[in-house]
Amino acid sequence: MPFANFKFPAGVVDAARKEEIIHRTTAMFVEYFGEQARPYSMVLVEEVADGGWGRADETLTLAKMGLA
Structure with a gap:
């Protein structure tokens, strides 16, 4: 199962950006491993x-x- 774990400081990444990270990471897994990887891909933000x-x-x- 492809797995990615992204960690960000609290409050830096909003819900829309998290969703984008999940979609783009899943797309990368599918590009690399093939479409059969999609249902088994796990992305944790x-x-x-x-x-x-x-x-x-x-x-x-x-x-x-410098983000405060």
């Missing part, structure tokens, strides 16, 4: 609390990323 993730040993926040 998660929102992570501000400050609940990091990169390169630094906690990231919306303010640090």
Whole structure:
């Protein structure tokens, strides 16, 4: 089963954008694996609390990323 998991800071991605991510990711799976992959494709879009993730040993926040 093709599976993708996207994580975004909470409040950054609205419902329409989440739906677009799901549709486009599914289309990519179908392009790569064929139409038979569509019913088994899983796309998870998660929102992570501000400050609940990091990169390169630094906690990231919306303010640090200039998105606050």
